[in-house]
Amino acid sequence: MKKRLLRDIEVSEVGMGCMAFSHGYGKIPAEEYSIEAIQNAYQHGCTFFDTAEVYSPNLSGIGHNERIVGKALKDVRKEIVLATKLFIDRSETRRDGSVYNAVKHHLEDSMKRLQTDYIDLYYLHRTSGGVSVEEVAEAMGRLIDEGFIRGWGLSQVDVNIIERANKVTPLSAIQNIYSMVERDVEKAVIPYCLKNNIGVVPFSPIASGLLSGKITTNTQFERNDDVRNWVPQLSKRNIEGNQPIIDLLQEYAEMKQATPAQISLAWMLKKYPNVVPIPGSKNKERIIENLDAANVELSDDEFNALDNALNKLKVYGHRGFTR
Numbered sequence: 001m002k003k004r005l006l007r008d009i010e011v012s013e014v015g016m017g018c019m020a021f022s023h024g025y026g027k028i029p030a031e032e033y034s035i036e037a038i039q040n041a042y043q044h045g046c047t048f049f050d051t052a053e054v055y056s057p058n059l060s061g062i063g064h065n066e067r068i069v070g071k072a073l074k075d076v077r078k079e080i081v082l083a084t085k086l087f088i089d090r091s092e093t094r095r096d097g098s099v100y101n102a103v104k105h106h107l108e109d110s111m112k113r114l115q116t117d118y119i120d121l122y123y124l125h126r127t128s129g130g131v132s133v134e135e136v137a138e139a140m141g142r143l144i145d146e147g148f149i150r151g152w153g154l155s156q157v158d159v160n161i162i163e164r165a166n167k168v169t170p171l172s173a174i175q176n177i178y179s180m181v182e183r184d185v186e187k188a189v190i191p192y193c194l195k196n197n198i199g200v201v202p203f204s205p206i207a208s209g210l211l212s213g214k215i216t217t218n219t220q221f222e223r224n225d226d227v228r229n230w231v232p233q234l235s236k237r238n239i240e241g242n243q244p245i246i247d248l249l250q251e252y253a254e255m256k257q258a259t260p261a262q263i264s265l266a267w268m269l270k271k272y273p274n275v276v277p278i279p280g281s282k283n284k285e286r287i288i289e290n291l292d293a294a295n296v297e298l299s300d301d302e303f304n305a306l307d308n309a310l311n312k313l314k315v316y317g318h319r320g321f322t323r
Contacts, residue, residue, distance in 0.1 A: 001045035001294050004276050006199030007172040009120055009151050011081045013269060013294040015048030016041050017203060017280030022055040022065035026222035029282050031068060037284045038072035042080060044291050049073060050278045052085035052125060053110050058225050063113045070114035083121035084110050089129030099131055100139040107148060121172055123153040133165045141169035159188045171198045178202035180211055180245060180264050181233050181315045194274055205277035206261045207233055213246045213260040232317030241316030248309055258296045265293035270303045
């Protein structure tokens with residue numbers, strides 16, 4: 001698979017979000033299945049794997065997902081890029097004596113679960129908890145200098161926060177929601193990141209499955225721990241409203257001998273050179289399908305026609321910013 005840069009961290013053009021192996025999309029698979037799915041992705045050319053300390057069944061514990069990812073990739077650690085995330089609040093900084101100590105405490109726990117002595121890309125999962133982004137940026141800078149992390153990032157942030165953080169310690173990546181039906185980042189975040197050599201890592205790039213064309217008004221999601229129950233675009237009314245977008249994707253999928261999901265990913269890869277989507281799935285076949293979006297090439301004319309057509313279609317439902 002072709003490579004892209006998140007500042008100076010080289011990754012596969014499409015990465016893999018691993019959250020679904022631990023929570024968020026109904027019943028989680030057996031650990032053996034999850035490990036095999038992650039290893040299959042690596043063998044298929046994926047070198048960029050995204051997890052977080054908080055990804056655990058029903059968010060009831062810490063580290064479930066990191067442990068799975070660590071087991072799956074320990075034998076190829078030097079060949080891949082690991083990204084994980086932390087939450088931090090002011091009470092932790094008081095307990096540990098400083099923001100740096102608190103962040104390093106989280107980092108050491110994540111490294112232990114991931115079976116590694118460094119993290120390639122370390123995100124602040126959300127800017128909350130009473131700790132300023134400048135303090136976190138300073139701590140991340142120290143950790144970079146000490147060789148514990150290669151780069152750092154922020155998730156679900158606006159340009160004001162990005163700029164404040166980047167002035168203290170240059171950012172490698174921003175992980176925000178972005179898809180054909182969630183395009184807020186195109187207004188300011190992506191332009192700022194392009195100008196300042198910061199990668200953009202879209203989560204939910206297929207809109208929780210909407211853009212696959214496989215979700216219909218008859219689709220039933222599991223009641224427990226399935227985020228799709230509250231994704232706005234996936235209400236019955238909004239699925240119907242967004243059908244023209246799915247029809248457009250299907251038209252291009254047939255033309256390019258691809259799937260609608262692959263076209264949606266190929267669109268953002270063509271549009272921005274600093275974008276590296278991390279579609280997530282707990283299904284082995286779907287994971288490979290998503291990675292193969294990197295093989296779908298839209299010509300300039302095809303992209304322009306698709307982008308222009310998309311711009312004319314109304315999006316029903318908006319997930320927006322959640323901190």
